[in-house]
Amino acid sequence: MPDKIKIATTSLAGCFGCHMSLLDIDEKFIDLVELVEFDRSPLTDIKKISDCDIGLVEGAVANSENVEVLRDFRKHCKTLIAVGACALNGGIPAMRNHFTLQECLEESYVDGMGLDNPGIPDDAELPMILNRVYPVQQVVKVDYVLPGCPPPAEMIWNVLSALLEGREPVINARDIHYD
Numbered sequence: 001m002p003d004k005i006k007i008a009t010t011s012l013a014g015c016f017g018c019h020m021s022l023l024d025i026d027e028k029f030i031d032l033v034e035l036v037e038f039d040r041s042p043l044t045d046i047k048k049i050s051d052c053d054i055g056l057v058e059g060a061v062a063n064s065e066n067v068e069v070l071r072d073f074r075k076h077c078k079t080l081i082a083v084g085a086c087a088l089n090g091g092i093p094a095m096r097n098h099f100t101l102q103e104c105l106e107e108s109y110v111d112g113m114g115l116d117n118p119g120i121p122d123d124a125e126l127p128m129i130l131n132r133v134y135p136v137q138q139v140v141k142v143d144y145v146l147p148g149c150p151p152p153a154e155m156i157w158n159v160l161s162a163l164l165e166g167r168e169p170v171i172n173a174r175d176i177h178y179d
């Protein structure tokens, strides 16, 4: 039996909606797990990535940990796919780019409604928040992008199955939607 294709997935500054869309391929997910082995992923809870064939990255790049994880994915994945609008163009997380980081932190932790103990967190353990939110391809080279919020399950399946069969994936504009 041939070796299984290794896939890693991660959510940077994302909402896990793109991961939910991957799970929405329903019974095809059974076909998928016959063909692939999941490495680092919220689906496996493996925390450290090893060498993989395909990496799926959801979410934008908003803090130093996102940068580190993304660079690690680029280093270890032969094919890197940016999944969803946040990965592609910053999406919803990039809405904060209209304000300074300080304004965002003050609104969230000092001036926001219903705060019990106002104060901007500054624990050394916390990842450093970047001044701006970036799409993934502004930080590393990506091989494919899947638009949509989230990309439909069918689109994810079509791209994955093409790559698994060694075909060039085709992304149809009519499959793109933003729920």
Ligand code: SF4
Binding pocket: 013, 014, 015, 016, 017, 018, 058, 059, 083, 084, 085, 086, 087, 091, 092, 148, 149, 150, 151
């Ligand atoms: S693209 Fe949409 S579904 Fe995917 S992480 Fe961003 S907000 Fe969530």
